[in-house]
Amino acid sequence: MKSVLVGITGPALLTVKARFLSPEEFGYIAVILIIVGLFRLMESFGISQAIIQRDEVTIQESSTLFYFNMLLSIFMAALLYFFSPLIASFFSLPILEEYLRVVCIIVLVTGPSLLFRAYLEKMMLFKFLSLIEIARALLNLGFTTFFLVLDWGVLGVIYAQILTATLTTLAITGVAIYLKAAAISFYFKASKLIPFLRFGVFVSAKQLMSFATKRLDEVLIGYFLTSEILGIYHFGKNMLEKFRSLMTQSFGKVLFPVLTKLKNQPPKLSFAYQRISRYIAFGAFPVFAGIAVTAHLFVPVLFGEQWNDSIIIFQVFSVAVSLLILTTAVSTSLLYAVNKPDQVFYLDAATNTIYFLTLLLFASEGMLAVLLAYSGYVIYKSVIFQIYANKQLTDSIFSYISAVSTPAASSCVMVIVVLVFQLISNMVLSSSIQLVGSITIGIMVYVSMIWFFAWETLLQIKTALTKGEIA
Template sequence: MSIKQKAIQGVIWSVIQNWGSQAGSLIVFLILARLLTPQAFGLIGLANVFLAFMQIFLEQGFSQALIQRQEIDPEELDTAFWTHVLSGLLLTIISFFLAGFVSNIFEQPKLIPILQCFSFLFFINSLSHVHKAILSREFAFKIMAVRTIIGIIIGGTVGIVMALSGFGVWSLVSQQFIYEAVEVFIIWGAIDWRPKFRFSFQHLRNLLNFGSSILALKFLNFCNKRTDNLLIGYFLGEVALGYYMIAYRVLEVMTQLLVSTTKQVALPTFSRLQTEPERFRQAFYQVTLFTSLIAFPTFFGMITLTKELVISLFGERWLPSVPVMQVLAFAGILNAISFFNGSVFIAIGKPSWKLWLSLLNAVLNLIACLVAVQWGIVGVALAYVISSYIAFPVSQWAISKLIHVPLLTYLQQFRSPLIGSVVMVSGILIAKHFMVDLINEKVLILVGTAIGTIIYGLTIRLVDPKLFKDLLELLKMIRSPSKIKMSN
């Protein structure tokens, strides 16, 4: 099977995984949001800040190193596995005893048992990192889709039952814990590879040489993604963080649905094409363009219908999340056209490039959020978006130097999706103006979405007929991949 065939099949199963898992997790999330308080979500948000920080030292960049390798030594897999397991065990012990110290920082004694429970996840997760890397190398996204969806169903069911029974924040703790445990169990049952009791310090040094940049990168990504949560939780409290988390969670779900599906396949695909610059460049153009075709109208549409979405999905008590969600949607638009930059850096063995860019992002984000926290959660959201847009040109300059993608050429490909989205928003706002007092929020969302979809499709067809045709061809490939003849 050619790389292109593997990539397309990978995209299909990645679509199933991401859409299936996100649909399932969104349903669970919506139910729990109606059953639990902002304080409960805020406490979990604080716990996850600590969890994400410690997780950096578990992953160490070994998975990316294994995926990126053209050829891999079985002993290298064993070395990576046992290093992960020992790291997971050590992090579990450290995290368990640090729980009291962390809770004192935020003045939240309820965090202690939550953090102690979550500490065991480090050891559990360490058992599957190498297995996931093997599956990614083999484009075995079917297995990954199954384990994710089953984990969400079981974990979500337990979480909802516990919430209905009055367990409060522990509903969210149990949901997350069971989800992780089920995933590990399924992966071990689905893959034949088993670690042998052998260890190579030479392979460890090679992995560390590659992974050191990834480790630093993950720390900087933590600063980029968690600085806002950390500052809100510390200065504004767990209730404010709960409102912010709901808005940010919606952005995450939409990003997973619209962008991460393709990114999951992008790294192994780019890695196989690293010796073919022209094909690499064309693959990069195509993946970013087709992602923007879907992501642009989605995030623009969300901005116009946010209030109706929040009331319909979460209830009126979550209305303070509306302006935060609208601001963060602009970050979603930017993410859509820069999401694959990291895969490019790693695929061609230049993780240090991404490291320096992440350092810039982290510094900008920290400064912006520190200044903006005095204006509440909306101010923090706006600071996050502004810092992202300031760093964007630098990131694209690096890409242009690395794979010879001219910045102007890269940006011009988004002209049609941007025009279509702006025209679409205008149509939705006009329709909303005349219908807002006549129909309820749910109907308004359906009508607005239908009107927006029609306007967007017609606009793309008008301003760029070839792009419209390519989009239809892509949809046909996804529906019937076996009927498409592809070559290497």
């Protein structure tokens, strides 16, 4: 329930922003999100994971971590405030300085919540965290809509983030204190930090590398190109990311434990891996194929014609994202399950290095060059990870390809039929009616294909969803 509600608010929030903000203003939002994300990563410093990993955290350690976290948050907020002019100059966005100095408040108020959230997770109090997360998502959507209706623009989005972050921090802190998840006293000793920092530095380094991979394309577009192009790129890419998250949140957290339980039973591990990949493909392939084939219809209808330049982003990224789901959600979990974290790290480092170099060489050529570089990166990374993941299985790579071939072929047939319908009806029907017709025909064709050629898989998916069993 939580995953669905939070997942839905993501696309809804982007839709509201697209209706009230211009692509240029979206460019400012993209840069602000990059900076906030980076500073929040640095202020967490992997300490949350270190707290969860420890068997026990004493009151002296807890108090030391709390005051260290507070000091680090103040330092990061001050750092952002003083570096705001330099950041604005880097992106050639003079108004950005004013926005970032307001954004400092977000960095400041989120500090305490990171520590208390870790304690709640350590005590497995996910019910309370889920309720807070749902409230946070709904409040952010409500505040953002309210301020945008008042025509406050980018500042309205920032104010909504500040209010949401403040209320979320108060809620997490209040729940943690009420449930006695963490005990804090007037105590601080630097030596108590060392074990946590030793653990956190590696976690933080991995998080920073992942963050750079996800955001470097936007940073380079912001540097080489205009804020309007950045806004269009950010909008299309992040809308698809929201849909990807919506599809993976429901099984992402349980995937790793399931595969871990089977790590010493290779035949069962191979069976489970292929079945899970097949189930995901049955959902991901038609959804993102449908997005690609209807993007030229739903973008102007839902978001307005000012976003027509983002159509190509939806079309190209949809293919990449469907493959990314199988890589990040499944093959990585398998490698972790069989105790190959070093292999994941080295593969990440190698593929990311190639990607970084490609971006640096071609980012100045325009948005399409960045789009192709990112899509190419996702495709070759997916292939490489799948090859290494398959080495841990008893079945061959061809067996894996066969497992996902039916949803892939069915999605292709669906796309062809929908394209024929659009070609025939283009001169007769309006865009809105074409969109409804395309979706209806696409669903009918795909469901018919699956029913005739893989009806037993539908029953297996039903069993997996209702009973939690991999048939």
